[in-house]
Amino acid sequence: MTLYKAYAEDLAEMIERGALKAGQRMPSVREASRHRGLSVVTVLKAYHWLEARGLIVARERSGYYVGSRPQAYPPQPAASRSATVSTAVKKGDLIFEVLDAVQKRVVVPLGSAFPSPLLFPLQSLYRSLNRSVRHLDPWRTVTDLAPGNWELRRQISLRYHIDGMEIAPDELVITDGAMEGLNLCLQAVTRPGDAVVIESPTFYVALQALERLGLRAIEVATHPGEGIDLAELEAVLRQQRPAACWLMPNFQNPTGALMPDARKEQLVSLLERYRVPMIEDDVYGELYYASTRPKPAKAFDRSGNVLHCSSFSKCLAPGYRIGWTAPGRHAAAVRRLKLGTTLSAAIPSQLALANYLEGAGYDRHLRRLRDALFVERDAMINAIREFFPRGTRVTRPEGGYFLWVELPRGTDSLELHRRALRQGISIAPGAIFSARDRYAHCLRLNYGHPQDRRVLRALRTLGQLALDCGP
Amino acid sequence: MTLYKAYAEDLAEMIERGALKAGQRMPSVREASRHRGLSVVTVLKAYHWLEARGLIVARERSGYYVGSRPQAYPPQPAASRSATVSTAVKKGDLIFEVLDAVQKRVVVPLGSAFPSPLLFPLQSLYRSLNRSVRHLDPWRTVTDLAPGNWELRRQISLRYHIDGMEIAPDELVITDGAMEGLNLCLQAVTRPGDAVVIESPTFYVALQALERLGLRAIEVATHPGEGIDLAELEAVLRQQRPAACWLMPNFQNPTGALMPDARKEQLVSLLERYRVPMIEDDVYGELYYASTRPKPAKAFDRSGNVLHCSSFSKCLAPGYRIGWTAPGRHAAAVRRLKLGTTLSAAIPSQLALANYLEGAGYDRHLRRLRDALFVERDAMINAIREFFPRGTRVTRPEGGYFLWVELPRGTDSLELHRRALRQGISIAPGAIFSARDRYAHCLRLNYGHPQDRRVLRALRTLGQLALDCGP
Structure with missing residues (x-):
């Protein structure tokens, strides 16, 4: 956990148990900084966080005060229910x-x-773009077509390695954003008329993809805290024999649900047992607030059954349209689909990102x-x-x-x-x-x-x- | 026609009718330049062209000589035949x-x-990329998603206008190369099981697309000089009711066939009469050797029945992955497909090309x-x-x-x-x-x-x- 968050949670806890009382003036930023040996910026960030949570209020020219009552979070929605038919x-x-x-x-x-x-380092990316395209080897416009620039694939592979996951550069296919990856993976493992398991609610792009490919949807109960319900999923796998699952175990869109890692492991082995490929959308995996990155389901995949998709569009480089997929045992099929539909992601974008990732700025x-x-x-x-x-x-x-x-x-x-x-x-x-x-x-x-x-x-x-x- | 070509054809004609005899020494480049009032470069280009055609030969340290016999072009292949079934x-x-x-x-x-x-102005493109991304308005990463950067669409529209064709920027959808445009257009007008007319032989990307979408192919006779056979096409339209045609009237891949403009006009009205949408691949339209650009079939389209596709990949910016489509009355459907499959072409690539086209270098x-x-x-x-x-x-x-x-x-x-x-x-x-x-x-x-x-x-x-x- 970052320093300011630890400090802020300390203060929140003091407010909640009454050690800091409603209406009481908070120490000034300068005082707090001196007392706790923290930088002024850190204290300010902590105070902003407490203010955002409604625990303290700012009064003009007078500083911060403890709110009139400790504000609990509002209740969360309950789990959704599964549909019984596709x-x-x-x-x-x-x-x-x-x-x-x-x-x-x-x-x-x-x-x-x-x-x-405005949240993205567009100037740093520009410098990487500039550096890498200025002396562009013309042959890159041929060699870096699908499956994509090798150095970029190596850098992506390296980041997974640091997070404790082995994905070989050779398995990766660079795509035009995660959206293309997800679409290609879905095409690779389904035929028109097939049924596909999705979370309920689900990201509308999944619905668009299913509709376009003539697929049926099976909506399975999803808990806003824990993700898809594994018991209900198993019942669906047994009874309805879906062709694939399209899931988002990390910070699901729209509910933000985070499936605990242990449940992801169960999920992967369950799907493996029923031989149903899992398409994993992990575009928000890097945007965690806790101290470590939650694992993708792909981390527990031993048989190549998980078609993992992600991108830089939501966490680094919007508009560059660079995503990737690690499609496991379906890699050859996905590579073909990529070659036959859009041929390749833009080379300047690929080179810029490869160059940016070599630096230390991303983390x-x-x-x-x-x-x-x-x-x-x-x-x-x-x-x-x-x-x-x-x-x-x-x-x-x-x-x-x-x-x-x-x-x-x-x-x-x-x-x-x-x-x-x-x-x-x-x-x-x-x-x-x-x-x-x-x-x-x-x-x-x-x-x-x-x-x-x-x-x-x-x-x-x-x-x-x-x-x-x-x- | 460019100057050197006119001069070269003059000389070729003299060789063919014997005014310049086999074995005879050609005037030196300097002499010819002085006599004809042409630059040395122009004469050299003409000689190279004659040499490439086998009409003259270079002898080391001694200049150019008329070849031992005037070399006629080898015979061309005959027209192909139509298949009778899909x-x-x-x-x-x-x-x-x-x-x-x-x-x-x-x-x-x-x-x-x-x-x-090596044939492309990659350095000029780099400068355009640099200029346009250096001060990138961050909101462009949102506003320039599908259907694409407005200025780029305006520039493309302007080029058509100069060639005597009106395509509004609003009709255009920027795609990841022409390949994506063709695929999206095909998806927009067909359903699995439909039959689609193609030239015979045809570009293999069309075959891949048909296979992927579960479509059947009807191969129609094509003349290497004149393109698809209109009488045979009409018979197919009457008897087999195809869902679409996928054709390449300008410099067809693989035969290079160029359909005369008058025949394109007939083609467009024929397809209009049978209400069969035409997907036009025009990626080679700019690579003509004559004095003016051959018209795309789209130029004769009055009803929005032609889904016109092209790109910069073959004539300007390989690897930038920027193409476009003008899908006529299917524009809304194609725009949706684009939004739902790859969302957008890369913004840096779009901006670079918009900037490059504003300059005078392209022509x-x-x-x-x-x-x-x-x-x-x-x-x-x-x-x-x-x-x-x-x-x-x-x-x-x-x-x-x-x-x-x-x-x-x-x-x-x-x-x-x-x-x-x-x-x-x-x-x-x-x-x-x-x-x-x-x-x-x-x-x-x-x-x-x-x-x-x-x-x-x-x-x-x-x-x-x-x-x-x-x-």
């Missing part, structure tokens, strides 16, 4: 209506799938990014508690940048989406995260954008609109 | 075996689909590239006449960089491919250009690589191996 997917129109709205720059982008581009950047997201998480949870209708539940993810919000039953979040849009605010309504007509009262909010006054005002507006759209 | 496509394994071999750098790349990377580069390819064409035809078995036929394309070679019937070009590979030479054997077992005695050769001694030696070796693999 569903043909027909959500394309709705998903595109929502995405079209969300892509517009004018809106407060709470419905966006991307964190703020520093990631630490900063995680810290920023962690603080924003609690700020948004706090605003939801303050502004949203009584009875609202919200997840408390340990990574990523999404909150899954469950409004009181009977609230129409699609209507909320449309009304909010008219006020220049986007959200991701629950309906786009299910092949069935579930989650009509839920929404996903993105806290990956610094929560300035505009965002806070938008959250207040959303809270009011949610009441209007309520039961 | 075919399930199962060529994937063979195509990948061949492509795997061709991608290796060690071989003489006569089987490659790409021209030499200058294209002129140079066309001149280079034209000279190489005749050099390779000449080598084929010299080294290949008697009875060999070869196309005489007016653009692009492929020759389609028909060896004497009974020659096994797949065996030739395998034997050549063992000697470090790649070719593209005829079998990968047909869904049926056609073209077993044909091959495609790439003349987009400067024909140095290594290439000439490879052509001589190929000629010998072709005899060994002959009937």
Whole structure:
């Protein structure tokens, strides 16, 4: 855990057990810094975090005070339920209506799938791009086509190695973002008409992919804290013989669920036993708030049954469109699909990232990014508690940048989406995260954008609109 | 026509009608330059072209002499025949075996689909990349996702406008190379089991796409000079009701066939009448040797029935992976497919190309590239006449960089491919250009690589191996 977080949790604990009393003035930043032997920046970060959590409040020109009552986190949503039958997917129109709205720059982008581009080291990436393309060997435009630049694959492999996982550069295929990797992997292991297991709720890109390929969806119960329910999954594997599972064990989109590593191990061996390939979307794996990276399911794969996909788009280089997949025993099939559909990821992007990863900046950047997201998480949870209708539940993810919000039953979040849009605010309504007509009262909010006054005002507006759209 | 070509054709005509006699010494470059008021470079280029065509020969330290006999071009292959039924496509394994071999750098790349990377202005592109990414507005990583950077789309639209064709920037979707555009367009207008009209022979990427999407192929007779046979096409449209046509009217791959503009107009109205969408691959449209750009079929499209695809990969920026499609009335569907499969082309690549196109360098580069390819064409035809078995036929394309070679019937070009590979030479054997077992005695050769001694030696070796693999 970083220093400021340890200090902040210390203080939070003192507030909760009453050692620091409601209304009491906090030590000034300077005092605290001297007393605890911490830097002023560290103390400030801790205070910001406590403020975001609503435990202390800032008063102008007077410093910080303990809040009037210790604020507990709001309750989290319960686990979802499994569907008993598979569903043909027909959500394309709705998903595109929502995405079209969300892509517009004018809106407060709470419905966006991307964190703020201001959080990324675009200047460092530019320098890497410049360095690596200036003396470009022309033949790279041929040799670095699929499966991709070897040095980049080596650097990616190295990062897995440091996290205790062996993925050979030769297994990796560089893709145009994780989205392409996921699509190619799904194509490699299914045929039209097959059924595919997904989490419930699930990332809408999975629904789009299933619809496009003529596949049926089986939604399996998922716990916002622990991920997919293994007992229910086993029942589905036994009874419905799906062709594949498309899962996101680390910081699932939209719920942020983190499956404990021990359960991932069970998951991998369960799927292996039933010989059902697992497509793993791990794009948020690096965005953890705890002290170590959660393992991907791929780490427990001994037989090549896991088709692991990730990218740099959400944690380092948005717009460079560089992802990768380690498709296990399906690697040859995926490599072929890549060659036959888009041929190759852009060479300048590949070279820039290979060059950037050789430097030492990535881990520093990631630490900063995680810290920023962690603080924003609690700020948004706090605003939801303050502004949203009584009875609202919200997840408390340990990574990523999404909150899954469950409004009181009977609230129409699609209507909320449309009304909010008219006020220049986007959200991701629950309906786009299910092949069935579930989650009509839920929404996903993105806290990956610094929560300035505009965002806070938008959250207040959303809270009011949610009441209007309520039961 | 460029100056040197006009001069060269003048001289060729004089040789052919005997005004310049076999064995006669040509005027020295300096003399010719003075006499005709041409620059030394222009005269040199004309002489090189005549040399490539085998009309004159260089003698060391003594200048150029008229060849011993005026060399006619070898005969061209005849038109192919239509298949009477559609075919399930199962060529994937063979195509990948061949492509795997061709991608290796060690071989003489006569089987490659790409021209030499040394023919492209990679340094100018680098400067454009540098200029446009140095001060990158971070929000571009969001706003320039599909359908793509607006300025780039405007520049592409402008080029069409200059060539007398109106394609609005709003119709354009930027893709990861033309290959992605073609694939998305095919997906947008077909369902598994549908039949699709292709030329015979056809580019193997079309076969891969059909196979992947579970589509059937209808191969229609194609003339190496004039493109697809319209009467035969109409018979197929009437009897077999295909879901789409995938055609390449400009410098078709592999035959180099150029459909005259008047026939393109007939083609477009024929397909319109039968309401069969046309997917047009125009990646070689800019690589013409005549004085003006041949029109794409899209130029004659009034109803949005033509899904036009092209890219910069073959004429400007290999490895940047930037293509585009103008999908007519299918634009919304294609935009969705793009968003749902790869999301966006790489932003740095898009910005670099938008910046490059704003400058004046593109047309200058294209002129140079066309001149280079034209000279190489005749050099390779000449080598084929010299080294290949008697009875060999070869196309005489007016653009692009492929020759389609028909060896004497009974020659096994797949065996030739395998034997050549063992000697470090790649070719593209005829079998990968047909869904049926056609073209077993044909091959495609790439003349987009400067024909140095290594290439000439490879052509001589190929000629010998072709005899060994002959009937």
